[in-house]
Amino acid sequence: MPRVSVIIPAYNRRDAIRPTLDSVVAQTFADVEIILVDDGSTDNLVEMVRAEYPSVRTFALDRNSGVSAARNHGVAAARGELIAFLDSDDLWSPDKLTLQIEDFDRHHDAVLSFTDITIGATGTAVVYSSLQPFQPERVFEQLLEGGPILPSAVIVRKRDLDEVGGFAPEVTVGEDRDLWLRLAALGTFRFLPLPLVRRVVYHDALSHRSERWKADFDLVVTRFLDRPEGQPYRHRARELRVLQLVKIGARHLRNGNVKESCSALVRAMSSDPPAMVRAPGRRLLTNAIAHHLQRVFRWTRITRLWRRVTRFAKPVARDHARSSTVTLTYRPPPDAPRRVPSSR
Template sequence: MNSLVSICIPMYNAANYVEETLQNLINQSYNNIEVIIVDDGSTDASVNIVKPFLNEVIKLYHNPNKGANAARNYAFSKSSGQFIKFMDADDFCSPKLIEKQVDLLQKQGTSLSLIFSPLKMLYSNGELIDPIRTIDKNYNPAIGLLIDIWNGGGFNCPLCHLIPKDLVQVSGGWDETILKNQDGEYFARVYKHADKALSLTDEYVVWRQTGTGVSSALSPAAINSVLVTYDKIINIILSHKDNSNTREICERYLGLFVYENYAHDKELEIKLNNILKKYNLSLKLPDRKLLNILRSFLGWKRSLKLIRKYNL
């Protein structure tokens, strides 16, 4: 029961939150943990705030200006635990999350199983939202969780998961070339390699929405990075099960992405068409009344540009 859990935290300019994050970990009911923080070149007071916490349990390393995924990989390379939890420097979890995840994973899982818990989203105005989820159930094989996430059943953040070290190793490291949807691509590979995904619903994690992280980036490079990850995830899904249902799921997921981002990148259509052609997919845009009206005489491209430009 008392296996070591390594908590891997990339940190960049988290001075407003990192103290609360560390205090939350210290107060967890499960105390056999090591906290590995990797600073990515913070320019605020983050490092100075962390220093008083440092001891044999909480450790700080520096791997500056290489990005969050490089920091995660570096933290994992320094880990010693049988179980791994990736989290961000501004997130936290309910007091018994780690204890209960370890217990259930050891009782019902294997060295290639994972466990996950629901999340709450905390906004800067103090509002705490429980996203609608239908994914909080056990999956065997675990890739069913990925398919249900893409089918609109909800989503997880890194902190939701506890993963055996063996599963982390077989899934491969975090892709350091990805700018956006880093965790989506990484955990798609974890779900692919896991034999099952266990759900623990009586504890939860808090995913802070600061609006300043990589997930909020909408640059052309970031959008292109998302398409790269979607290409990889579609390949994982269709390699597991290629039928009308999984194809429609992929088509609708791509369609929602286009609906939300088309105006931000002029070359999006070319990149998107390459993916559609590669997997012989069609583009299924969301069923939105205004879009349906406009596209009947403007076409979908001009309609989306108009909707985005005027925030319709």
């Protein structure tokens, strides 16, 4: 039986999943099974994986059911004591499992272990813990406020997953946070402060899902507050919901969508004006504004440089054209009939 089962949900990733699979195959920890769950793809993903990665166990769902259902299917088929999740566009460092399992084994009381991540348009722009620093004494608060834990960095014991029931299929955005909140009631979380995962964030990842993201998070908060471990946080229900609007506004601003950002932030201020100055919201906005200003200044510098280049290039091109001009004079052949001007 393998020690670790790696669960990879995928949908129409045939031409892009190879680097992800390669990063798992290259792990220095060898006692691993890789499980890929095809979430109703239409691009022959399973056929490609079976042909090129015969050691990978593949499962195909009949229809696209969402990442929660795909992960749960993989967990049900897993034979390992530990479960590691990996999204189909993320990459692992070769020693990710080795280092994480060594740390996990030294802390038998831990329910979940996660590492740091580099994140950005190229996957290396920002270390995630600089945006969402983990505070072990505030696990519930942090999961409600922002979420410092991403699935591709997580290892969890299979027995604990079975106890809490896995991912909630009806939660399509923020399903990971819902699960972490339930697992946090069982014991402690371990954080390994090494960036062993690389995540690429696409520019339009939020634009079409912000409203669904807000609705799903409201559902996650409501469920948590209804459970016994959520009772001490019920007085913050309104604040937590408004904070998600601040987070949506901050994300839009980081992506350069100023109009959408202003819309979300105005809604947040109208519901709870202090939300903008409380620590979580203030941190989100400060980081987003700094990122946006860097983008603006960068493009401003590029524009200025381009104008200087074109301003210099125009006279150079004009002088070159003048020096390259050839004057053509027509000379008729000697035997050509001479044209006599008309007397009219």
